[in-house]
Amino acid sequence: MKKFQCVVCGWIYDEAAGAPEEGIVAGTRWEDVPDSWACPDCGVGKADFEMVQIA
Amino acid sequence: MSPLIIIGSGLAGFTLAREWRKLDSATPLHIFTADDGGFYSKPMLSNAMAGGKTAAQLATKTAAQMAQELNAEIHAHTLISAIHPERRSITENGKEIAYSRLVLAKGADPIRLPLQGSGADAILSVNNLDDYTRFRAALEGKKRVAILGGGLIGCEFANDLLAGGFSVDVIDPGTRPLAALLPAEASLKLQEALGRQGVNWHFGVKAEAVERSGNALQLRLSDGSALEADVVLSAIGLRSRTTLAAAAGIQVNRGIVVDNRLQTSAPDIYAIGDCAEAQGKVLPYVMPLMQQARTLAKVLAGSEAELSYPVMPVVIKTPACPITVCPPALGVEGQWKVESTPAGVRALFIDSAERLHGFALSEKATAEKNSLAQQLIPS
Known part of the structure; x- marks a missing residue:
């Protein structure tokens, strides 16, 4: 499971945790998150996210 | 062309x-x-x-x-x-x-207070990457930071600096943190949470002068008291x-x-x-x-577009007490209805017809952001 971080505001999407309050269930892989999805904190689109290295 | x-x-x-x-x-x-x-x-x-x-x-x-x-x-x-x-x-x-x-x-530009004293030029503000570089350099080997302003940026820096092992004083002439955005109960929650982690709050006072004292800076406050810090950060607005x-x-x-x-x-x-x-x-x-x-x-590009804002909650990055707030539009009549739940503060700004115009949520209650945003009356 990977984590992705919004390059604009720093919000982190953790695949393991999903984003249940955004309607994305735990374990959803980033590639399966819809393209129409936007960062809950700043509203940028999926294309503006970048992968964050995890330990 | x-x-x-x-x-x-x-x-x-x-x-x-x-x-x-x-x-x-x-x-x-x-x-x-x-x-x-x-x-x-x-x-x-x-x-x-x-x-x-x-x-x-x-x-x-x-x-x-x-x-x-x-x-x-x-x-x-x-x-x-x-x-x-x-x-x-x-x-x-x-x-x-x-x-x-x-x-x-x-x-x-960050707003700067016209402060007196030999250390006034040492006050920093952080509004771009070069500022951040200077701020980091100034903190090298230091312990104590005084922040002027208990608003959004002041509170975020306070939390971040605490987590980074610094001692933090916040000075604000108002009565509580994030007063411009939050109802009193939510401010208090944030104040207590950051206080527990070590922020020393100084409300109701202004910084009047900053003097150099050896390698440190001495702040003189409007109530006559003094405060020593290694670095002073100004975060009072834009x-x-x-x-x-x-x-x-x-x-x-x-x-x-x-x-x-x-x-x-x-x-x-x-x-x-x-x-x-x-x-x-x-x-x-x-x-x-x-x-x-x-x-x-x-x-x-030649299209017939017009600016229209959706509901835009503001997320305050204070991990000691996460807050999401959607302040009511200026001039909207109504009042805050505040519940303190085990999950956190849940404050709704309601008009006389019980319609929702704004909300403020703390800690786990922030999970309600989307469902409340959908109920909001467009301003």
């Missing part, structure tokens, strides 16, 4: 450039900036210290990368001295440069950069006044981001800026 010229390479300028390039790949684009022309995330500046991030780590793209990505010429470290709306040109370093359309995305526009005869108020097409009072000159006042408001947050940039990109 004369280029589209954008002044400013912050989030506003670069987001507009990116959105517009999706619609127009041919028209030349020039970006003039006082900064180095690279890309970084400004919202991360107030919570990067604890993670030990350097300015170089925050700068995710260089000016050269941005120029290539945007098919643009980026003129870094430049200052525009004048706009000539009647000739459709700007002056940079004595040279006049023509534009077809001009976008002002100059951002805002003022839109309007001088250049005003000198060109463009209408300014608190920001550069724009209509719903983001156009200023001068033809073919537009403004977005922290320097712009749209719908009577200067909103120095990411989400409004994104809406403005997307709308303006369409306008510049």
Whole structure:
């Protein structure tokens, strides 16, 4: 499971945790998150996210 | 053909450039900036210290990368001295440069208090990557930070510095943190949470002078007390950069006044981001800026777009007590109805007909953000 971080505001999407309050269930892989999805904190689109290295 | 010229390479300028390039790949684009022309995330500046991030780590793209990505010429470290709306040109370093359309995305300056004393020039503020570099350097080997201002940026820095192992004093002439955004109960929750982690709050007092005392700084407060710190950070608010526009005869108020097409009072000159006042408001947050940039990109590409804001909750990055707030629009009649639940504070701003105009949530209650946002009455 990977984590992705919004390059604009720093919000982190953790695949393991999903984003249940955004309607994305735990374990959803980033590639399966819809393209129409936007960062809950700043509203940028999926294309503006970048992968964050995890330990 | 004369280029589209954008002044400013912050989030506003670069987001507009990116959105517009999706619609127009041919028209030349020039970006003039006082900064180095690279890309970084400004919202991360107030919570990067604890993670030990350097300015170089925050700068995710260089000016050269941005120029290539945007098919643009980026003129870094430049200052525009004048706009000539009647000739459709700007002056940079004595040279006049023509534009077809001009976008002002100059951002805002931190407001600075006129403080007395030999240490007044040592007070720092952090509003760009160079500021952040200076701030980090000043903190090297130091322990104590005094923050002027208990608003959003002051609170985020306080939390971040605590997590980074510093001792933190916050000085604010008001009565509670985030007073401009939150109802009292939510402010108190944040005050207690940060207090438990070690913030020393000083409410109801102003800093009047800062004197150098050896390697430290001595603050004199308006109640006669004194406070010693190694570094003083000023975080009391932002003022839109309007001088250049005003000198060109463009209408300014608190920001550069724009209509719903983001156009200023001068033809073919537009403004977005922290320097712009749209719908009577200067909103120095990411989400409004994104809406403005997307709308303006369409306008510049010839579409009939108009600015329309969705519900835009503000997320306050204070891990000691996370807060999400959607303040009611100015002038809306109503009152805060506050519940303290085990999950956190849940405050709803309700009018006499029980309609929802705003909300403030703390800790786990922030999970209700989306469901409440859907119930909100558009202002």
